[in-house]
Amino acid sequence: MRARRLVMAAALIVLSATGGCGQRDDVSVRYALERQLWRAQLHERRINIAFLHASQRDLASAIEAFEQIVAVDPFAAGAPVAWRADEVARVRRIVMVSKIALANLYFFAERYYSAGDAYARALQEDLTLENALDVRLNLARSLYLAGEEESLEQQCGAIFREIVDSEDFWGGGFQIREVFLRLPLVLVRLSIERGDDARAQEMDGVAERFYRRIRAAWPDSLVAAQANVAQVHLRMAREQWRPAVAEIEVAIGNRHLAGGVPQLRLLRAEILAFALKDRAAARGEFASLIAEAPGTPTAHVARFDLAVLALDSPSRDEGMDELRALENAEGVNAEVRARAMLVRAKETERQGSWDEAIAILRRILSLHPYTEAAMEAPMVATRHYIAQGEEALARRSLERGRDFYLSLMDRGSKYTGDRLAVTDFLVENYLLMGQAEEVAQLLQTEADGWDEASAADGMFKSALIYSALLDDSESAVRILEKCIEMFPETRYAKIAQRQLAALDRS
Amino acid sequence: MSAAKVFLEYLRGLDEAKRMLRAGNVVLPFVLFASLQCLVLLALASFPFRPFSAFMVPVVEWLGGPNALHYPSHYLLLPEMYHRLYLPLVATVGFALFGWAVFMMGDRFAREGARVPTAPSLARSLPAMVVVGVVYVAAATAVPALFTWLGGLVKNDGLTRLVNLAGALGSVAVQALMVYALLFIRTAGSGPVDALRRSAACARSRFAVTALLLLTVVLAHLPIDSLLAQPDKVVLKFKPELVLYLLAAGVLVELITSYILFAATTSLVLSRREDPF
Numbered sequence: 001m002r003a004r005r006l007v008m009a010a011a012l013i014v015l016s017a018t019g020g021c022g023q024r025d026d027v028s029v030r031y032a033l034e035r036q037l038w039r040a041q042l043h044e045r046r047i048n049i050a051f052l053h054a055s056q057r058d059l060a061s062a063i064e065a066f067e068q069i070v071a072v073d074p075f076a077a078g079a080p081v082a083w084r085a086d087e088v089a090r091v092r093r094i095v096m097v098s099k100i101a102l103a104n105l106y107f108f109a110e111r112y113y114s115a116g117d118a119y120a121r122a123l124q125e126d127l128t129l130e131n132a133l134d135v136r137l138n139l140a141r142s143l144y145l146a147g148e149e150e151s152l153e154q155q156c157g158a159i160f161r162e163i164v165d166s167e168d169f170w171g172g173g174f175q176i177r178e179v180f181l182r183l184p185l186v187l188v189r190l191s192i193e194r195g196d197d198a199r200a201q202e203m204d205g206v207a208e209r210f211y212r213r214i215r216a217a218w219p220d221s222l223v224a225a226q227a228n229v230a231q232v233h234l235r236m237a238r239e240q241w242r243p244a245v246a247e248i249e250v251a252i253g254n255r256h257l258a259g260g261v262p263q264l265r266l267l268r269a270e271i272l273a274f275a276l277k278d279r280a281a282a283r284g285e286f287a288s289l290i291a292e293a294p295g296t297p298t299a300h301v302a303r304f305d306l307a308v309l310a311l312d313s314p315s316r317d318e319g320m321d322e323l324r325a326l327e328n329a330e331g332v333n334a335e336v337r338a339r340a341m342l343v344r345a346k347e348t349e350r351q352g353s354w355d356e357a358i359a360i361l362r363r364i365l366s367l368h369p370y371t372e373a374a375m376e377a378p379m380v381a382t383r384h385y386i387a388q389g390e391e392a393l394a395r396r397s398l399e400r401g402r403d404f405y406l407s408l409m410d411r412g413s414k415y416t417g418d419r420l421a422v423t424d425f426l427v428e429n430y431l432l433m434g435q436a437e438e439v440a441q442l443l444q445t446e447a448d449g450w451d452e453a454s455a456a457d458g459m460f461k462s463a464l465i466y467s468a469l470l471d472d473s474e475s476a477v478r479i480l481e482k483c484i485e486m487f488p489e490t491r492y493a494k495i496a497q498r499q500l501a502a503l504d505r506s
Numbered sequence: 507m508s509a510a511k512v513f514l515e516y517l518r519g520l521d522e523a524k525r526m527l528r529a530g531n532v533v534l535p536f537v538l539f540a541s542l543q544c545l546v547l548l549a550l551a552s553f554p555f556r557p558f559s560a561f562m563v564p565v566v567e568w569l570g571g572p573n574a575l576h577y578p579s580h581y582l583l584l585p586e587m588y589h590r591l592y593l594p595l596v597a598t599v600g601f602a603l604f605g606w607a608v609f610m611m612g613d614r615f616a617r618e619g620a621r622v623p624t625a626p627s628l629a630r631s632l633p634a635m636v637v638v639g640v641v642y643v644a645a646a647t648a649v650p651a652l653f654t655w656l657g658g659l660v661k662n663d664g665l666t667r668l669v670n671l672a673g674a675l676g677s678v679a680v681q682a683l684m685v686y687a688l689l690f691i692r693t694a695g696s697g698p699v700d701a702l703r704r705s706a707a708c709a710r711s712r713f714a715v716t717a718l719l720l721l722t723v724v725l726a727h728l729p730i731d732s733l734l735a736q737p738d739k740v741v742l743k744f745k746p747e748l749v750l751y752l753l754a755a756g757v758l759v760e761l762i763t764s765y766i767l768f769a770a771t772t773s774l775v776l777s778r779r780e781d782p783f
């Protein structure tokens with residue numbers, strides 16, 4: 001009897017203690033989320049450690065783990081009153097981190113639409129300005145890669161507005177990265193690319209005011225110097241060469257850009273030489289760059305530019321000698337060497353020494369095959385034979401050129417440059433010969449061995465040739481539909497859809 | 507006593523412990539204590555969830571600090587938190603239950619005809635058992651702690667390891683001297699001080715075999731204890747929950763080894779059919 005009373009009393013004490021403390025659902029929810037996040041981050045870490053070796057399965061597992069975290073919103077009906085504020089903040093932080101991580105994983109998996117959606121959802125969370133800008137930037141990248149160029153412009157505009165309106169930004173409570181300084185420049189370029197002059201002019205004014213404000217807010221700082229350089233690019237994008245030169249001169253005097261001064265001076269000299277045709281001033285600048293730091297990459301480019309200027313002057317022979325010297329000089333990079341050879345080959349052809357010119361072109365292909373000059377070399381030959389009416393030789397040159405371009409395009413090739421430019425040269429070479437249908441077919445049949453971007457680009461070019469040159473919309477539609485099927489959720493599919501709509505309209 | 511004789515005694519102790527299993531009820535106190543340990547582990551591991559969250563959140567925070575409330579640091583701190591609860595638990599409830607088991611073992615030998623004096627009532631012996639438990643646990647933990655502190659003063663890694671090993675052996679020696687105390691509370695109706703004194707005297711006469719039995723216990727725990735000594739590696743290389751599984755495995759090992767230790771030591775004294783008192 002006494003024992004039973006003791007048990008009852010003990011039970012009452014436990015119950016009252018339990019009831020008095022109350023359940024801690026805030027801790028339960030936060031802890032469960034932490035556990036899910038830990039597991040998801042394990043998959044994520046495996047991908048981050050060796051991204052190139054991460055399998056699709058690793059990526060899918062990580063995505064699935066983060067999707068589970070964000071699938072349930074613990075505050076769907078608002079945060080319960082009994083929950084402690086610090087626990088609520090922790091739960092919100094886990095949800096925010098998970099949303100951003102999921103968006104990043106979609107991006108890695110090239111699911112750009114899903115990435116865009118996920119970044120947009122992450123923006124609904126309570127982010128710091130710096131995080132919000134990063135998320136917006138990634139959202140813009142996703143939209144661009146998804147082919148949503150209009151939305152890209154909207155996002156860039158939104159980021160820019162957020163920066164301009166932010167007291168935190170102007171108060172210096174935020175580390176200004178160069179990428180954010182380039183945003184107005186991107187907006188101007190997008191307007192120019194779209195052919196919207198009025199908008200380009202408007203954005204130009206906005207960008208100019210922004211850069212001036214930056215320079216006034218942080219004078220004599222690296223960020224002011226970066227704003228100055230952005231202004232140079234802004235003027236160049238608008239083809240305003242005199243103001244561009246004036247901005248470069250300001251930038252040259254900035255001590256924070258000391259390391260970049262030779263490049264800025266080279267840029268100024270090139271604008272003077274080739275855009276403003278002020279050759280005397282340009283020659284002086286090129287000469288002083290060469291004299292001040294001979295043997296540097298900047299001096300090599302200056303030597304090349306100076307030689308090109310000489311070709312159009314009475315001292316042509318000196319120019320040719322300088323180009324020849326550059327081809328053989330020590331320490332000159334392949335791109336400059338190849339460009340010097342190409343210019344010399346063209347000049348030699350112009351002078352009527354084709355045998356010498358073709359020998360130079362062949363040397364470019366064998367010595368510097370991964371340069372832009374090498375890509376142009378077959379076209380110079382084809383164009384020459386066509387002009388001379390030597391059809392057999394022109395066809396032979398075209399075939400050699402095709403083999404060269406296809407070797408660069410192959411997925412296993414060591415070429416790391418712009419492959420889309422290679423297909424441009426390939427197409428142009430065929431069009432010179434009037435073989436539009438052949439190249440349109442070639443772009444489809446050879447694309448299997450190419451990377452995704454090149455294959456998609458080849459299909460677009462093929463479709464364009466069928467619709468614009470061969471008047472065969474049916475084939476164009478078939479190719480574009482195949483492209484959408486092959487590359488869903490990518491910008492290629494979006495571009496293909498836009499081209500299909502354009503074909504429908506026409 | 508020659509090494510062979512010590513080993514034979516050791517084997518005889520283990521064999522007696524096995525034979526004693528036929529009376530299943532002698533295992534009951536050990537099972538009860540293991541169940542209690544599991545309950546503590548469950549409460550510590552499931553502290554964020556109902557029904558434990560109502561009272562375990564502040565307990566876990568008190569035991570392990572604010573980090574213990576978060577995953578996976580909760581599992582990093584789990585061995586330390588469990589240890590902090592385990593020591594007072596084994597010194598009190600544990601020794602009370604082990605004492606009960608020793609009483610039952612003593613009864614068994616009385617029925618077999620050994621000269622076992624009349625047992626005092628279990629309830630009356632409880633305070634003495636708890637005092638013995640507190641002294642036993644305090645000594646068993648203080649000795650290695652002292653050697654660890656000394657090892658910290660030595661700058662040589664090899665020497666530090668030697669000092670730590672000496673600490674472990676010292677702990678075994680101290681436990682060997684006190685392991686018979688519960689038996690004397692049962693057989694002689696001693697108070698705690700007298701029981702400890704008699705235990706030391708009894709252990710001296712069979713020190714090697716007692717130390718061997720305790721060494722068996724230590725070695726049985728060694729794999730799990732060495733893993734739990736580095737919870738960060740377990741958490742990062744495997745999974746955080748593995749710490750809990752290791753602690754649960756440790757409970758199972760302790761159930762078996764504590765039974766063997768008390769059954770073997772009791773049988774070593776009582777089955778000699780001589781007056782050990």
